[in-house]
Amino acid sequence: MKKIKKAILPVAGFGTRFLPATKAQPKEMLPIVDKPVIQYLVEEAVASGIEEIIFVTGRGKRAIEDHFDTSYELERTLVEKDKHDLLDAVRKISGLARFSYVRQPEPLGDGHAILCARHLVHPDESVAVLFGDDIIDGKTPAIKQLIDVYEKYTDPVIALCTVPEEEVHRFGVVDPVKIDERLFEIRKFVEKPKTEDAPSNLIAVGKYIITPEVFDKLEESINDKGEIRLANAFVRMIECDRPIYGYQVEGTRYDCGDKLGFVQATIQMGLKHPEIKDRLKQYLKSLK
Numbered sequence: 001m002k003k004i005k006k007a008i009l010p011v012a013g014f015g016t017r018f019l020p021a022t023k024a025q026p027k028e029m030l031p032i033v034d035k036p037v038i039q040y041l042v043e044e045a046v047a048s049g050i051e052e053i054i055f056v057t058g059r060g061k062r063a064i065e066d067h068f069d070t071s072y073e074l075e076r077t078l079v080e081k082d083k084h085d086l087l088d089a090v091r092k093i094s095g096l097a098r099f100s101y102v103r104q105p106e107p108l109g110d111g112h113a114i115l116c117a118r119h120l121v122h123p124d125e126s127v128a129v130l131f132g133d134d135i136i137d138g139k140t141p142a143i144k145q146l147i148d149v150y151e152k153y154t155d156p157v158i159a160l161c162t163v164p165e166e167e168v169h170r171f172g173v174v175d176p177v178k179i180d181e182r183l184f185e186i187r188k189f190v191e192k193p194k195t196e197d198a199p200s201n202l203i204a205v206g207k208y209i210i211t212p213e214v215f216d217k218l219e220e221s222i223n224d225k226g227e228i229r230l231a232n233a234f235v236r237m238i239e240c241d242r243p244i245y246g247y248q249v250e251g252t253r254y255d256c257g258d259k260l261g262f263v264q265a266t267i268q269m270g271l272k273h274p275e276i277k278d279r280l281k282q283y284l285k286s287l288k
């Protein structure tokens with residue numbers, strides 16, 4: 001079994017839930033305190049052993065490429081001004097991993113975006129996939145938790161989190177069969193069910209390990225509008241009696257693609273940030 005060393009990060013979506021902020025800038029570049037959301041995700045992947053990051057980008061996403069590139073002029077200015085801490089923070093970014101970029105010519109779905117990167121993946125290689133929204137703050141990086149499951153079972157793994165029952169109607173919910181602590185085999189996916197129809201309160205969050213078989217199923221999952229969704233490829237896997245595992249990841253999840261989740265992440269990360277944590281705590285206490 002090949003070790004998982006590559007991650008695909010599809011970032012070609014429009015980010016409509018954050019308009020107008022995302023009219024002229026990628027939603028992935030919105031900062032949580034002083035770091036863009038996408039950097040949290042890349043750092044999560046790198047801390048999980050990933051060495052190559054493949055971004056699937058689209059129109060208006062150039063800022064992501066610039067962020068992970070070296071910035072010669074900025075670095076020179078920081079050297080001249082003796083700002084060594086900032087210089088280290090800036091330099092570190094481009095050295096995090098090897099970065100590649102592919103374009104998705106049209107936003108034809110998250111699965112279509114993943115397929116745009118297929119030629120950069122070896123035919124028998126499994127890869128991590130991280131969507132742009134979910135930051136999971138925990139002791140072990142979420143992708144590492146999924147890789148550990150993959151290394152045991154060598155089948156696709158999906159990150160799961162629980163949500164309160166009254167919120168299931170906003171998410172893709174799974175029908176799980178428990179096989180171990182936090183580990184499930186997935187029997188069914190139910191998209192945005194009514195509370196009374198939901199098979200569980202476990203939702204799929206945007207982190208996955210996908211195998212070559214999932215790439216094949218993606219190719220078969222094209223709908224009549226030319227769109228391809230990753231969730232449909234998983235449905236086809238289940239129809240073919242192929243196992244898909246779900247792992248309830250440890251850590252606190254922030255849905256940064258949602259306005260409230262984004263503000264919550266900002267507050268929590270702010271409360272950990274050495275420069276502002278004490279003043280932020282005081283400020284929050286002062287609120288009635």
Ligand code: UTP
Binds near residue numbers: 131132133
């Ligand atoms: P989302 O469903 O969150 O869509 O995509 P979005 O465009 O990012 O955000 P909203 O819902 O409009 O506010 C899940 C992931 O798949 C990527 C997105 O960039 C995100 O990381 N994606 C989606 C693509 O790369 N291409 C697509 O055609 C669709």
